[in-house]
Amino acid sequence: MSVRTLKVGVGTGDGGYPIRIAPGLLADVGALCRSQAPAHRYAVIADSQVARLFGPAVVAGFDDAGVDATLISFPAGEWNKSRDQWATVSDRMLREGFGRDSVVVALGGGVTGDLAGFVAATYMRGVPVIQIPTTLLAMLDSSVGGKTGVDTEAGKNLIGAFHHPSAVLIDPAVLETLPRHQRCAGLAEAVKTAAILDVELWDWMVREASALSTGDPEASAELIERVVRHKAVVVGDDPLERGRREILNFGHTVGHALEALEGYKLLHGEAVSAGMRVESRLGEQRGST
Numbered sequence: 250m251s252v253r254t255l256k257v258g259v260g261t262g263d264g265g266y267p268i269r270i271a272p273g274l275l276a277d278v279g280a281l282c283r284s285q286a287p288a289h290r291y292a293v294i295a296d297s298q299v300a301r302l303f304g305p306a307v308v309a310g311f312d313d314a315g316v317d318a319t320l321i322s323f324p325a326g327e328w329n330k331s332r333d334q335w336a337t338v339s340d341r342m343l344r345e346g347f348g349r350d351s352v353v354v355a356l357g358g359g360v361t362g363d364l365a366g367f368v369a370a371t372y373m374r375g376v377p378v379i380q381i382p383t384t385l386l387a388m389l390d391s392s393v394g395g396k397t398g399v400d401t402e403a404g405k406n407l408i409g410a411f412h413h414p415s416a417v418l419i420d421p422a423v424l425e426t427l428p429r430h431q432r433c434a435g436l437a438e439a440v441k442t443a444a445i446l447d448v449e450l451w452d453w454m455v456r457e458a459s460a461l462s463t464g465d466p467e468a469s470a471e472l473i474e475r476v477v478r479h480k481a482v483v484v485g486d487d488p489l490e491r492g493r494r495e496i497l498n499f500g501h502t503v504g505h506a507l508e509a510l511e512g513y514k515l516l517h518g519e520a521v522s523a524g525m526r527v528e529s530r531l532g533e534q535r536g537s538t
């Protein structure tokens with residue numbers, strides 16, 4: 250297994266946290282989590298869909314490493330990135346006796362990463378989190394950078410916290426089960442990165458379009474490495490989004506408005522794609538693009 254390793258220069262530990270990318274990496278999940286964030290117990294938080302697909306293998310991976318892990322699932326869907334689910338998951342951890350010496354493992358897409366990350370940020374005033382993204386969007390974007398939170402009726406992500414992970418573990422092989430429209434929506438974040446920062450990445454994506462749209466694990470691993478490398482630099486320079494990091498929000502101002510208008514039926518990546526077109530047009534009209 251060839252492992253690509255990047256580092257984000259903020260967060261916990263000695264000078265940052267690692268991002269490991271390798272097809273097949275999930276088989277070593279228990280040992281990897283123990284080495285990246287040693288703990289007495291691990292709360293593996295996953296939505297119902299991801300728990301069904303990968304829960305048993307992940308729990309077996311912890312068992313194999315002799316590590317105590319409990320799978321906690323919540324119903325899949327953006328509308329569950331809510332204060333109610335934050336309370337339900339946190340209460341379950343309290344009932345099951347998780348202490349301060351626990352680590353949260355966020356196994357899933359961006360909804361799980363944001364919700365479980367916020368549980369970790371607030372549980373007993375904060376316990377470490379390891380992000381294990383399973384959608385392309387989460388691998389390329391949401392698992393890196395430390396933004397966690399929930400949606401409210403007033404808007405998306407309005408209650409939350411910066412809580413950087415101890416590590417991000419990415420296994421592109423899990424993309425095989427991801428529906429094509431979800432994979433294409435995830436590609437929007439790569440298009441965004443190429444548009445704002447890297448014309449060579451843009452050209453490479455055009456050449457590799459067919460392999461990327463079918464979720465080829467090696468092409469996906471290369472894409473993830475190239476996109477995340479950019480995000481790691483920007484986040485490392487501006488961990489709390491006080492300046493340069495705002496560049497990563499290209500397409501998101503309009504995109505978030507579209508998501509809200511459509512009652513969150515649009516996928517995040519679909520909304521961001523439309524947002525990038527609108528914001529580019531506005532830029533052209535103002536003469537700034």
Ligand SMILES: NC(=O)c1ccc[n+]([C@@H]2O[C@H](COP(=O)([O-])OP(=O)(O)OC[C@H]3O[C@@H](n4cnc5c(N)ncnc54)[C@H](O)[C@@H]3O)[C@@H](O)[C@H]2O)c1
Pocket residue numbers: 296297298299302325326327330357358359360361363383384385386387390391392393394395396397405406423424425426427428431516517518
């Ligand atoms: N924190 C950040 O920096 C950041 C950045 C971008 C987006 N986000 C957030 O991410 C969320 C969107 O994330 P998303 O698009 O990953 O949605 P999601 O987490 O809802 O996942 C989409 C669907 O795919 C399923 N799924 C996940 N992995 C799968 C797999 N390997 N195979 C089959 N099905 C799988 C899930 O169960 C879910 O039904 C939004 O809430 C958005 O606000 C956060």
